[in-house]
Amino acid sequence: MTATQDPRSTTNRPFDPAASAAAATDAILRDTLHGTRRGVVVDSPPGAGKSTLVVRAARELAAAGRPLMVVAQTNAQVDDLVLRLAGKDPELPVGRLHSSEPGAFDPVLAELPAVRTSAKIADLAGMDVVVSTAAKWAYTKVDEPWRHAIVDEAYQMRSDALLSVAGLFERALFVGDPGQLDPFSVVGAEQWAGLAYDPSSSAVSTLLAHNPDLPQHRLPVSWRLPASAAPLVSAAFYPYTPFRSGTGHGDRRLAFGVPGDGSGVDRVLDEAAESGWGLLELPARHTPRTDPEAVRAVAQVVRRLLDRGGAATSESPASAGGTADPVPLTSGRIAVGTAHRDQAAAVRTALAGLGVTGVAVDTANRLQGREFDVTVVLHPLSGRPDATAFHLETGRLCVLASRHRHACIVVCRAGVADLLDEHPSTEPVRLGVTIKFPDGWEANHSVLAHLNEHRVVWRP
Amino acid sequence: MSLIETLARIEAAAAGRARPRCTVRHRHLSERPLVFVPLTTAGEAGAPLGALVGTDREKPALLAVPQPRDRDLRFAFLAELAETVLPYVDGFADAIEWEERKETDPETGKKVPVQVELCADAPQLIVPSAAGIEYVRLLGRSMRFRRTAEQEPEAPFPAPPHVPLLGRWLTHFGERARVPGAGLLLSMTGLLTRHWASGQSVLEDQHLGALLAWIDPPPGLSGREAAERAESARDAAGQLLCPPAGPATDPAFDNRLLAPAMARYDAGLPGAEDELRTLVEGQLRPTWDAVWQGIDLLRALPVGARVADRWKRDRWSYTAHRDRVRAGEPPQPKQDDAVTAAQKLSARESAQAQLDAQEALDDPLVMAGRRLAGEAFQGTVTDVEMAMSEGRRPMPRPLVTLRTADHPHLAEGAKLYRPLADGRTQPGEFVAHAAEEPGVLVVRLTGGMGRGKTPEPGSVPEPADVVCWTLFEHAPRGGPELPDPEDIPWTHGGPPPAPGDPPHAAPDPVTAEDFL
Numbered sequence: 001m002t003a004t005q006d007p008r009s010t011t012n013r014p015f016d017p018a019a020s021a022a023a024a025t026d027a028i029l030r031d032t033l034h035g036t037r038r039g040v041v042v043d044s045p046p047g048a049g050k051s052t053l054v055v056r057a058a059r060e061l062a063a064a065g066r067p068l069m070v071v072a073q074t075n076a077q078v079d080d081l082v083l084r085l086a087g088k089d090p091e092l093p094v095g096r097l098h099s100s101e102p103g104a105f106d107p108v109l110a111e112l113p114a115v116r117t118s119a120k121i122a123d124l125a126g127m128d129v130v131v132s133t134a135a136k137w138a139y140t141k142v143d144e145p146w147r148h149a150i151v152d153e154a155y156q157m158r159s160d161a162l163l164s165v166a167g168l169f170e171r172a173l174f175v176g177d178p179g180q181l182d183p184f185s186v187v188g189a190e191q192w193a194g195l196a197y198d199p200s201s202s203a204v205s206t207l208l209a210h211n212p213d214l215p216q217h218r219l220p221v222s223w224r225l226p227a228s229a230a231p232l233v234s235a236a237f238y239p240y241t242p243f244r245s246g247t248g249h250g251d252r253r254l255a256f257g258v259p260g261d262g263s264g265v266d267r268v269l270d271e272a273a274e275s276g277w278g279l280l281e282l283p284a285r286h287t288p289r290t291d292p293e294a295v296r297a298v299a300q301v302v303r304r305l306l307d308r309g310g311a312a313t314s315e316s317p318a319s320a321g322g323t324a325d326p327v328p329l330t331s332g333r334i335a336v337g338t339a340h341r342d343q344a345a346a347v348r349t350a351l352a353g354l355g356v357t358g359v360a361v362d363t364a365n366r367l368q369g370r371e372f373d374v375t376v377v378l379h380p381l382s383g384r385p386d387a388t389a390f391h392l393e394t395g396r397l398c399v400l401a402s403r404h405r406h407a408c409i410v411v412c413r414a415g416v417a418d419l420l421d422e423h424p425s426t427e428p429v430r431l432g433v434t435i436k437f438p439d440g441w442e443a444n445h446s447v448l449a450h451l452n453e454h455r456v457v458w459r460p
Numbered sequence: 461m462s463l464i465e466t467l468a469r470i471e472a473a474a475a476g477r478a479r480p481r482c483t484v485r486h487r488h489l490s491e492r493p494l495v496f497v498p499l500t501t502a503g504e505a506g507a508p509l510g511a512l513v514g515t516d517r518e519k520p521a522l523l524a525v526p527q528p529r530d531r532d533l534r535f536a537f538l539a540e541l542a543e544t545v546l547p548y549v550d551g552f553a554d555a556i557e558w559e560e561r562k563e564t565d566p567e568t569g570k571k572v573p574v575q576v577e578l579c580a581d582a583p584q585l586i587v588p589s590a591a592g593i594e595y596v597r598l599l600g601r602s603m604r605f606r607r608t609a610e611q612e613p614e615a616p617f618p619a620p621p622h623v624p625l626l627g628r629w630l631t632h633f634g635e636r637a638r639v640p641g642a643g644l645l646l647s648m649t650g651l652l653t654r655h656w657a658s659g660q661s662v663l664e665d666q667h668l669g670a671l672l673a674w675i676d677p678p679p680g681l682s683g684r685e686a687a688e689r690a691e692s693a694r695d696a697a698g699q700l701l702c703p704p705a706g707p708a709t710d711p712a713f714d715n716r717l718l719a720p721a722m723a724r725y726d727a728g729l730p731g732a733e734d735e736l737r738t739l740v741e742g743q744l745r746p747t748w749d750a751v752w753q754g755i756d757l758l759r760a761l762p763v764g765a766r767v768a769d770r771w772k773r774d775r776w777s778y779t780a781h782r783d784r785v786r787a788g789e790p791p792q793p794k795q796d797d798a799v800t801a802a803q804k805l806s807a808r809e810s811a812q813a814q815l816d817a818q819e820a821l822d823d824p825l826v827m828a829g830r831r832l833a834g835e836a837f838q839g840t841v842t843d844v845e846m847a848m849s850e851g852r853r854p855m856p857r858p859l860v861t862l863r864t865a866d867h868p869h870l871a872e873g874a875k876l877y878r879p880l881a882d883g884r885t886q887p888g889e890f891v892a893h894a895a896e897e898p899g900v901l902v903v904r905l906t907g908g909m910g911r912g913k914t915p916e917p918g919s920v921p922e923p924a925d926v927v928c929w930t931l932f933e934h935a936p937r938g939g940p941e942l943p944d945p946e947d948i949p950w951t952h953g954g955p956p957p958a959p960g961d962p963p964h965a966a967p968d969p970v971t972a973e974d975f976l
Contacts, residue, residue: 038950103873138940159952160802164940166949187640187808197798197952199805210953288463342834345869 017221017246025053028173028217032057033064038171041154041204041216043178045243046233046402047224047371050175054152055084057173061148062092062128068148070131071165073156077369078131079106081152085129086112095124097132097140138164145170151203152176156368158183159206160199174204179237179402180368181395194432205434221246224371224405228276236446237398239438247315254374254406255326257309264458265300269308271454272374272407279451280458284415287383290346291413293460294382298336298411299350301376302359305334312373312406331358333373337400338363339380339391347378364399375404379412381444387423392440401447410451420444464829465657473659476682478674482655483825485761488643488771490584493755494548495520497588497747498595499740500707501528502714506602508537509709509718510740513544517752524740526725526733538603539620546622548583549629553782555580582644582771582778585633586755588668588705588747589649595707596645597634603627604791628791632781635792639808641770641815644778648754649705655761659684667691668750669702676757703743705750713743764822770815798952799945806939813936821879821934830930831866838928839864841921842900856915859891860903860927868931876903876929884908885934886919903929 031040044050054070061068072078075098082096083106093114098104100119109115116124121140124130132140134157149169151157155176182202189200196209208214222230223246230245254273260266264280272278280301282294310329327333336351338344341363348361360372364380377400380391390396401408425441438446461469468479492515501507510524521544525537559578562571587593604627606619633645653665658674664687665671673686681689690702699717700710709718717739725732796804820827820836830836839862848854876888886908894900909915921927946955 135940160805160939160942163798163802163949163952164942166951167943167947185805185809187805187812188638189805191638192796192801192805195795195801197801199798199802203951207951210951341869345834345867 015244017223017244020244021049021219021221021223021246024217024219025049025056028053029057029060031215031217032173033060035215037211037214039207039211039214040173041208041214042173042175042219043216043241044175044219045179045222045238045241046177046398047222048219048243049221049223050152050177050219051081051084053219054081054150054175055088058085058129058150059089059092066148067126067128067130067146068150069137069146069169070129070150070152071134071137071157072131072152073134075105075133077153078133079109082109082112082115082131085131086115090114092129093127095127095130097121097124097130097136099136134161134165137168140168142168147171149173150175153369154204154207155180155202156183157203158185158199159197159201159203162203162206163197163199174207176204178204178241179395179398181365181393181399190430193430218243220244223247225402226252226276226404226406229402229404229408232277232447232450233398233402236438236443236450237394237402251315252406253313253326254329255311255313257311258307260308264456264460265297265304266308268301268409268456268458269304271456272409273310275454276407277451277454278407278409279455280409280411281455282382282411282413283459284413285383286385287413289340290342291383292346294378294411294413295343295346295350297458297460298347298376298378299354299356301409301411302331302334302336302351302356303354305329305374305376306331306356310374314405327373329373331356332360334376335360335362335367335370335372335374335403336376336378337367337403338378339396343378364396367403368399370403371405372403373406375400375408377401377408377410379410379416381416381419382412384419387419387441389425389427389440392423392425392444394436394438394440394443397440397443397447412451414457417445417448420448461662462829462833464832468657469659472657472674472683476659476684477677478656478658478683480655481657481825482761482819482823484764484823485758486654486764486767486819486822486826487641487646487651487758488584488763488767488774489755489758490581490643493584493586494545495586495748495751495755496545496592496596497705497744497751498592498599498707499709499743500595501525502709502711504528506598507534508599510537510737510744511541512741512744512748513541515548517748520748522737522741522744524737526736527722535620535623538599538623538626541599542620542622542626546626546629552579552581552583552778556779577779578772579775579779579782582775584643585645586651586751587645587647588751589666590647591666591707592705593634593637593645593647593650596630596637600627600630600632600634604631605794624791625785628785629781631792632777635804636774636777638804640812641818642777642811643771643774648751651758652754655758658687660687664691668705668747668754672750672753676753703746705747706744709743713739764819766818766822770818797945797956798948799942802942806942810936810938813933817930817932817934817936820930820932827928827930830932831868834867834869835932836928836930837864837866837868838926839866839899839901841923841925841927843923844920847904854913856905856909856913856920858905858909858915858920860888860905860921861894861900862903862927863900865899868929870901870931874931876931877934878908878927878929879934880908880919888929 028042072081082094085092085094091114096105096109096115096117098117098119105117109117118124146169149172151172151174153176154174155178185200192198197206218241220243222243225233225245227245227247227249234242260270268278268280280297311326312329313326314324336347344361344363351359380396381387420441425439468481472479494515496513498511499509501509507528508525509528512520512522514520523537523540525533527533556577557580558575560573561576563574565572603623606624607615608621609618636642637645649666649668649671652671656675658665658671669690670687673690674683677683677686693701695701698712704710721736721739725736820830827836841860841862843861845859847857847859849857870890874890876890878886880886888903888905891902891904909919948955
């Protein structure tokens with residue numbers, strides 16, 4: 001990979017995250033605005049300012065008199081991008097292309113003066129920036145292709161989705177996180193494995209297979225992950241493209257107003273507040289997916305997080321100069337992540353039973369791209385008798401372990417390390433397919449080894 | 461594996477007999493299927509050893525290759541296979557119906573209705589197991605690029621007539637078999653596992669004899685005992701009582717019986733060829749009978765209501781390939797191009813979604829599995845409150861309250877679908893759970909009530925009606941249009957080379973070894 005910034009190269013000097021990130025951004029914008037190649041690829045680790053980059057690139061292209069289209073993957077991502085664009089520049093004419101179904105976009109957009117929403121591309125002619133989902137763009141026909149496009153979350157876009165929209169633009173900036181969940185198909189696609197244009201692979205794999213010499217950049221600093229999490233996530237999921245945390249140890253603090261009562265739940269909260277990680281280990285047992293004990297434990301952890309009056313102190317913004325005040329840890333700043341939808345539903349029910357509302361409970365797929373102060377994770381392999389490719393997928397664990405700004409608490413049954421040892425990866429190796437490193441098996445082991453240092457054994 | 465299938469397998473293991481997974485048959489079964497039981501030679505890829513093939517269960521045609529490493533004999537086998545299979549496949553080509561279809565008029569660019577031919581029925585191949593389907597694909601690939609003396613008089617080693625044509629048909633069947641719910645080429649283990657859950661693992665279910673033993677054990681034996689016997693019982697000479705369903709053979713058969721018999725054939729001993737044919741038939745015949753036993757079991761099930769609709773798509777597929785062959789088009793390429801691959805994937809994904817929905821609507825037992833998974837719910841209507849939509853032209857939007865014991869995964873505003881008696885689908889949306897009363901929820905009907913200000917009679921459920929809402933669509937849409945192959949964008953390698961242009965860097969040039 002022809003990365004332009006390597007955080008390790010600056011080890012002899014004090015690492016300046018802001019300068020390093022700015023240099024990377026400048027290089028990306030130079031290639032996007034003045035480069036000769038048709039594509040630019042940007043790999044971004046979790047919370048490295050991908051959205052900020054997209055907004056900035058869009059504004060600079062628009063300012064240079066080059067209207068552009070933006071392709072995102074979900075309606076929520078599109079709405080979020082439009083809001084960010086309008087927040088940075090309320091005057092910028094932005095078009096939001098949406099489907100004709102009712103409730104297709106966030107009603108807040110209708111109140112933004114420079115934003116126009118429509119289900120027809122003709123209504124949005126002349127807008128500087130037009131944003132929509134890949135699915136909507138695929139049904140759009142234009143006489144003249146756009147000169148520029150930005151493709152967001154390109155690693156989560158499937159190759160066939162890119163095939164149906166690539167005719168709409170001449171050149172594009174592809175931005176995404178290679179460590180998150182790969183796109184998938186509900187039917188088998190083995191017959192195309194190894195082909196450069198395998199329709200079930202990610203858009204970036206196809207793009208790079210056909211255009212191997214496109215400039216590739218990397219954002220080197222995660223602003224979201226705390227200093228306690230960045231080294232682990234970087235080493236476990238991005239071993240060849242390491243990144244750093246934008247903050248140092250001690251820049252962020254999590255504290256509780258109410259002291260712990262000595263129970264396992266409170267001890268794991270204290271451990272997580274202290275170290276950024278906590279593992280609440282339940283006794284080993286094979287369970288159904290919606291393991292009632294584990295689900296109850298997750299709900300209790302969330303309940304105690306709220307009851308103990310958590311307060312999160314973040315680094316002060318460089319501009320403020322002073323120390324930031326602690327912010328109370330409210331339910332909106334907490335998320336629960338699971339592997340399966342039925343597990344999420346069970347946790348929601350358990351939380352409702354404890355009177356907790358407003359906590360985001362969802363699967364890894366749906367938590368992608370979101371950020372919270374504290375996350376509580378039901379380990380994908382907890383209580384399972386086997387470790388399938390789904391549960392071992394690197395991206396699933398990576399998403400679950402990289403959503404938090406302060407602390408991550410994992411609830412798991414004992415015995416996962418043995419389970420992993422009994423189930424080595426058995427996926428067939430196919431000719432022409434680039435093997436992904438690290439594989440989920442290895443990543444699971446390294447995360448588990450780290451979590452074991454912050455383990456609280458609890459028998460409910 | 462879904463929760464209900466796990467439950468069925470646990471029950472089957474406990475009871476020692478397979479449990480039904482369906483109340484109706486979800487695949488079309490032809491009146492006159494062609495059963496094809498192939499065997500392959502160990503250690504030599506794509507070298508057939510023999511096959512039983514035919515539409516008459518009493519009189520299968522036995523094809524055998526006495527020395528599979530002899531390529532002349534292999535081609536003789538393939539020629540004989542073509543002579544047996546092609547008349548069956550072609551036999552459906554001329555009985556046609558007329559269908560109206562919208563096509564784009566090349567001059568005006570408008571969609572105009574045209575009358576097109578649709579074959580009234582289509583061939584159906586049944587092989588014993590999933591490995592048999594793979595073998596059909598392998599045979600298709602090895603045959604479709606061969607050239608006959610008629611096509612290329614100068615080329616050495618011409619293929620017998622019809623062999624390339626059979627290769628194209630087998631390739632078509634093999635590709636069609638990848639479409640969920642399609643029925644041109646089926647495996648018996650696939651059919652049986654769709655309709656019954658055995659008490660063994662999914663891998664063990666690939667053994668046709670063992671699977672049938674679980675479903676229909678011989679008198680006096682439990683399914684488990686019969687399955688163990690089918691898998692591993694051997695006679696005094698060390699041969700399996702129930703030979704594997706192929707195409708791979710049992711090593712004990714290869715070593716003790718087949719190899720000596722082939723040595724005698726190679727030595728030119730009289731009667732050696734007949735002996736080999738008898739040996740191969742002895743391995744094939746039990747599997748042949750097992751496939752027909754499976755067909756009998758499946759025919760005893762009533763057919764699902766939407767099966768004919770899916771079989772019609774198979775007829776379209778057969779008709780389309782018939783037309784391609786008649787038009788003299790070249791054989792299917794070695795690899796799909798980017799657009800074809802994306803089209804196939806998208807078509808299969810919508811076929812899968814459609815199959816899942818149709819099976820659930822056809823079969824209360826399948827719907828029970830979706831309800832258990834939180835993807836549907838059934839309940840009794842307790843109250844209907846009339847309401848109107850806001851806007852310039854208010855339309856009826858009744859609120860239906862129902863009580864259910866299911867636990868659907870509902871978010872606010874989730875879209876819901878309900879089958880109506882006339883086959884249409886009524887859309888609705890989830891409004892809320894009733895406060896303080898678990899299992900009671902409110903659904904707003906959003907359509908399917910006609911255009912008037914009052915709903916059409918029968919389109920709104922009444923109190924005490926039992927209704928079933930699904931969270932999945934009943935007729936999911938296909939994907940977007942893809943570019944034409946000559947418009948493949950730069951991200952996917954650009955357009956393919958035109959006939960006159962130099963080809964793209966060929967990854968796999970033809971060499972002398974290709975003709976070995």
